[in-house]
Amino acid sequence: MPTLRSQVAGAPAPTLTVWANNFGGGGAVAGTAEASLMVFPLCPPQGVFPGVMTANTMLIGMSGSLTATASSSSHSFSVSVGLYTLANSTQLSLLNSASSTFGTGAGATGNSSLYHGPRQLSFHSSQWSAVPALSQTQYWLAFWMRSSNLAVPMSISGFRWMTSNFSGFLGIANTNSSSARPYPGMGVFSASFSSAMPGSIAFSQLRQADALAAVVPTVVVRNIDA
Numbered sequence: 001m002p003t004l005r006s007q008v009a010g011a012p013a014p015t016l017t018v019w020a021n022n023f024g025g026g027g028a029v030a031g032t033a034e035a036s037l038m039v040f041p042l043c044p045p046q047g048v049f050p051g052v053m054t055a056n057t058m059l060i061g062m063s064g065s066l067t068a069t070a071s072s073s074s075h076s077f078s079v080s081v082g083l084y085t086l087a088n089s090t091q092l093s094l095l096n097s098a099s100s101t102f103g104t105g106a107g108a109t110g111n112s113s114l115y116h117g118p119r120q121l122s123f124h125s126s127q128w129s130a131v132p133a134l135s136q137t138q139y140w141l142a143f144w145m146r147s148s149n150l151a152v153p154m155s156i157s158g159f160r161w162m163t164s165n166f167s168g169f170l171g172i173a174n175t176n177s178s179s180a181r182p183y184p185g186m187g188v189f190s191a192s193f194s195s196a197m198p199g200s201i202a203f204s205q206l207r208q209a210d211a212l213a214a215v216v217p218t219v220v221v222r223n224i225d226a
Contacts, residue, residue, distance in 0.1 A: 013136050016051040018222040022159045035146035037193040039084075039092070039206055040216045041183050042139040044159075049139055053223055055132040056125045058098070060143065061157030061218035064115035075111075075150035076103035081123060082142040082197035083132060084185075092140055092185055092201045098128040103148075118157070120220075121145075134221065140185050141219065142201065144193045158217035166208045181206075187213045 021043055043049050058081070080099040087093035100123060104111060125131045145154065161182055181187060187206030189198070207213060 014051040016053045017224055018220065019050070019053065020218065020220045021045075022216060022218055035144040035193050036191050036210065036212055037142055037144045037189040038156075038212050038215070038217075039140060039142045039189050039201060040186050042083075042141050042219060044183055044216055047138060048136050049134045051134075051136065053134045053221060054125075055134060055221040056223050057221070057225070058123045058132065059220040059222075060121040060123075061220075062119045062121055063155040063157055064117065064119055065155070066112045066116045073111075073149055074104060076101060076148045077145065078148075078194070079121060079145040080143070080197060084140040084142060084201065086138050086140075086185075087200060090203050092203075094197055094199050095139075096128050096130040096132065097197045098123040100127055103150075115154070132221070141217075142189065142197055143217065146194050156212070156215055156217045158215055161214045161216070166214060181208055181213070186216075 022045070041047075060081070078099070078101050080097060082097040083095045084092040085095050100121075104114070166181060185201075185203055185206065187208050188210040189201055189205055189207075191207070191210065
């Protein structure tokens, strides 16, 4: 394998324009009426972000399944994402966060065109508490999405470590302890969440007995417009 300049000791970190954490298949359905706060590593393959970037956009892969009849009411969505770094060996600390709301006050059968099919959630740098300046550091993301007056079967697109929640290790009685997770800081902080991102998250607060605990959503960050 060729050695990249960034892999040479003392070489400057590459400046990235576009980066994606994975292109794997699989995901999980997230109930939008009752939001779960998911926590997952931003860069599971590398561990650390592979360069430097001042991002202007973050995209999260989603997919909606909605009929015209089911979407005929007025409604709203609220979504938030938090970017975390490692505070110590057992806890994450909030670096910055972003939120967005969307929906429609008018009921119409054409509302299904707003959500049906493969979609992306977009967070522009102007929506963040501070512009995301990424470097060669370990990062985690926390994400929740809640709907009002409309329950959309929304799937999170990404990579699944396993087909369901973790049960422990082969040869050992079933357990959902934190030691069963393959990557530190991965799980569900709360199964019902609608408030501001917590300032800190301890690994011990992350649940493994949840279908969303094994999912790493597809995340794209970029500093140019498509």
